Amino acid sequence: MSGTDHGITVTGVTKTFRxxxxxxxxxxxxxxxxxxxxxxxxxxxxxxxxxxGEFIGLLGQNGAGKSTLIKIMTGLLLPEEGxxxxxxxxxxADRERNAHNMGxxxxxxxxxxxxxxxxxxxxxxxxxYGLPPTVWRDTLTQLDDVLALSAFWxxxxxxxxxxxxxxxxxxxxxxxxxxxxFLDEPTIGLDVLVKDQVRELLTRYAxxxxxxxxxxxHDMAEVEALCxxxxxxxxxxxxxxxxxxxxxxxxxxxHTYLVEFETPPPxxxxxxxxxxxxxxxxxxxxxxxxxDRAQVTAELLAAHxxxxxxxxxxxxxxxxxxxxxxxxxxxxxAAGGGGG
Amino acid sequence: xxxxxxxxAPPAPVGRLRLAAIIMRAGLRSQLANRADFAxxxxxxxxxxITVLLFAAVIFSRFPALAGWDLGEILLISSIRMMxxxxxxxxxxxxxxxxxxxxxxxxxxxxxRPAPVLLQVFTYEAPINAVGDLVVAAASFGVCLSLLDMxxxxxAMAFLALAVAGATVLELGLNLHIAALxxxxxxxxxxxxxxxxxxxxxxxxPLAVFPTVLQAAFTFGIPIAFxxxxxxxxxxxxxxxxxFTPLLVHLSAPVAALVLASGLATxxxxxxxxxxxx
Numbered sequence: 001m002s003g004t005d006h007g008i009t010v011t012g013v014t015k016t017f018r019x020x021x022x023x024x025x026x027x028x029x030x031x032x033x034x035x036x037x038x039x040x041x042x043x044x045x046x047x048x049x050x051x052x053g054e055f056i057g058l059l060g061q062n063g064a065g066k067s068t069l070i071k072i073m074t075g076l077l078l079p080e081e082g083x084x085x086x087x088x089x090x091x092x093a094d095r096e097r098n099a100h101n102m103g104x105x106x107x108x109x110x111x112x113x114x115x116x117x118x119x120x121x122x123x124x125x126x127x128x129y130g131l132p133p134t135v136w137r138d139t140l141t142q143l144d145d146v147l148a149l150s151a152f153w154x155x156x157x158x159x160x161x162x163x164x165x166x167x168x169x170x171x172x173x174x175x176x177x178x179x180x181x182f183l184d185e186p187t188i189g190l191d192v193l194v195k196d197q198v199r200e201l202l203t204r205y206a207x208x209x210x211x212x213x214x215x216x217x218h219d220m221a222e223v224e225a226l227c228x229x230x231x232x233x234x235x236x237x238x239x240x241x242x243x244x245x246x247x248x249x250x251x252x253x254x255h256t257y258l259v260e261f262e263t264p265p266p267x268x269x270x271x272x273x274x275x276x277x278x279x280x281x282x283x284x285x286x287x288x289x290x291x292d293r294a295q296v297t298a299e300l301l302a303a304h305x306x307x308x309x310x311x312x313x314x315x316x317x318x319x320x321x322x323x324x325x326x327x328x329x330x331x332x333x334a335a336g337g338g339g340g
Numbered sequence: 341x342x343x344x345x346x347x348x349a350p351p352a353p354v355g356r357l358r359l360a361a362i363i364m365r366a367g368l369r370s371q372l373a374n375r376a377d378f379a380x381x382x383x384x385x386x387x388x389x390i391t392v393l394l395f396a397a398v399i400f401s402r403f404p405a406l407a408g409w410d411l412g413e414i415l416l417i418s419s420i421r422m423m424x425x426x427x428x429x430x431x432x433x434x435x436x437x438x439x440x441x442x443x444x445x446x447x448x449x450x451x452x453r454p455a456p457v458l459l460q461v462f463t464y465e466a467p468i469n470a471v472g473d474l475v476v477a478a479a480s481f482g483v484c485l486s487l488l489d490m491x492x493x494x495x496a497m498a499f500l501a502l503a504v505a506g507a508t509v510l511e512l513g514l515n516l517h518i519a520a521l522x523x524x525x526x527x528x529x530x531x532x533x534x535x536x537x538x539x540x541x542x543x544x545x546p547l548a549v550f551p552t553v554l555q556a557a558f559t560f561g562i563p564i565a566f567x568x569x570x571x572x573x574x575x576x577x578x579x580x581x582x583x584f585t586p587l588l589v590h591l592s593a594p595v596a597a598l599v600l601a602s603g604l605a606t607x608x609x610x611x612x613x614x615x616x617x618x
Contacts, residue, residue: 017617076448078616092615099454109445110454113367115465120366127359128455 006087006179007212008053008073010239013082015043015068015236042068044236046082052179053209055202057227057244058216061324065236066216070182073214074104087179100129103173107185110157110165111172118153118160118168122175129176136175143171146201163194170198174205181205181213187222195222202226220320232323239323256312257296259283262305270303272296280306360463367466378468385429385472389422393480402437407548412487413576416545419484420478421501421568424507425539429470432462432512438519439529457611461519488576496575506592506595509541510567516603520610526562539564546573547583555583563599566592 016039019088043065048054053283060066071077073084075091075098084091087101105111112121126136144150147167152160155285160168170186187195203226205211215227223244230247234238240247257273268275268283272291276284287296297309371378406414438461441447450460490496514535521528543564547555558565566588573582574589582588 058568071448074452076451094457095451096454096456099452102452104449104452106448107444107450111446111449112463114365115371116366120369124359124363124366125453127362128453208381 007054008048008050008180008214009085010046010048010069010073011048011083013043013069013072013079013084014041015065015072015077015079016041021249041236043072043079046233046238048231048238048241050214052212054229055206055211055213055227056215056229056231057223058214058233059218059223059320060233064233066233067184068236069233070091070184070214070216071205074102074182100176101178102180102182103176103178104182105166105169105173105184106184108162108166108168109190112165112168113158114158115156117156118149118171121157121168121172122153125172125175131176135177139175139177140171143174146204147171147197157204162241163190167194167197168192170201174201181212182209183213183215183217185217186215187217187219199225232320233323247323255287257285257287257300259285259300260307260309261305268303270296270299272299284312284316320328356456356459360459363463364466367463368468371466371468381468382472382475384522385469385474386476387472389473389476393418393476407546408581409546409576409578410487412484412489413578414545414570415480415484415487416576417546417572419477419481420503420572421507421539421543421564422473422480423504424567425511426470426473426477427504427508428511428515429473430468431467431508433467433470434462434464435512435515435519436532437461437464439522439526442522442526458607474525490576499552500575503568503575503592506571506596507567509596510563510592513596513599513601513603514562514564516600516607520603520606523614525608535562538562539567543568545569546578546581548581552583559584559588563595566595 018037019040020037036221046065046069047068058066058069068077073086073091075084075086075095078092086098089098089101091098091102113124116124122136122140124259126133131139140149144153147170149167149171152164153168154165157165166186166189170183173181173183186202187198192199199222200338202213202215206226208214215223217223228243230240230242230244232247240267256276259282262281263284264281265278268278268285270285271288272295273285273287276286278284285296285300287293293311299308300306324330371381411415438447441450441461441464446464447461448458450457453460492500515532518528518531518535521531542550542554542558547558547565547569550558555565558569570582570589571592573579578591579586
């Protein structure tokens, strides 16, 4: 079995959606006019390969094509061009077999049976996936240890709080021990304690090296905490695919240091950095090419009495802001993403 | 954390029937947990069908016989239709929830599980309303049988059972078409109510009381006449009075099978369209 038999391979996937010109939707002449249709590009020639043991963050603005890509990888949507393989299977043509291999969460939309207690839903899923009772019981116990499900799993799902429901949904997605996980905004709207529980669980899964995990989220703290590899999608194209640390190189995002001196410093002439701005004791400097953090910090400390130094500009959130802004400037007239 | 396990083989068809029973039982248990909800759901089914019967009773009080059919014979038409409808609601009534499931995103979840999508729709929640429908249908049958002066041979009883099953399958087939259309055109969900009302308003009477255009519509277009009228015509000896051809009284089961096959094909086609367009 090759490596990709355990992971996800997306090859040359293109997807467009037909949209209608609604400019004259309420015109009295509309019945006599043929509305103009156009194709909005949701994904354009997307290639992606995710191996077992990888935990990737799939990022992008609203409408960039993330959800369309997730739907295609889970077999919910058919691409117009290209192919997808999940654990060696076509997720659309082999829908039922593929479902055994993947776990999916859809943000706040629950997959549980609304009127049943969560534990009954877990029991039904055991039967749907044909899990041996011992495997099911062991997995449920392990999930309960992290997510503290037993406190409320006898309550009908419709009476659960959002946090409780999301935890149940996550457990439902993991119950059959799938090698591939698609997590679409798994912590949206949750309080910090529940977020911590979910992150702890996902970290445990990531450390087994046994799963290919795709996380889509707008929560950059989550990405920084969980994902080593980041894929950024914008207007249906992958604009970055690599280690999180490499994202800064792609964007040329400003790496800056915010320095708080004890008193306003004299004019600073540094060998390792340029002064970007200054106001009283607060100065922002940008390191020169080749200068590392230690060199810049040492020179700042030597220049004047320093109260604090904050390293700015490499947070994923800042980098993405730069990246989105750049792509928007590069192709303002490009066809908008039809996907979500 | 637990390692991933290799995918087991898909369950056999027998396993799927068992699965349906498990989900339905769990749903029923949850509905029974709240007795007030349960009672209200049953009452809803009873109220709706009793309203239909009351309307029919008012007509019969004015016209004791319609197109040569007396009260007991007409009640047989509505009893077959209502029993078929009750069984449809019991086993397949959740089809009417497809618009809701699509809107709520639950339909997507069904497609990520290793079980047939339709099975998951059918078993999504316990159809308590159906209990009310079946209670009224059984009562209607009881009254009808007491009024009818006929001998129930084995063949007649078998024909009656087949007619009820045919009515169930026919309603399933027609509703499958609508559920499929909902996937393709979001605005078509009101067709569920339209079909239910049409069957309730027109399906309980001898076809001869309607103008020819409606006779043709309910025979060849939306064939609800096969869900009550045609089989009742054979059972009550009215075969020679049916419109078009007397052969139609024997065709309930084949017509139901045909409508079901067409409904399933439409469902598959629209599901494929939904997968291409989202």
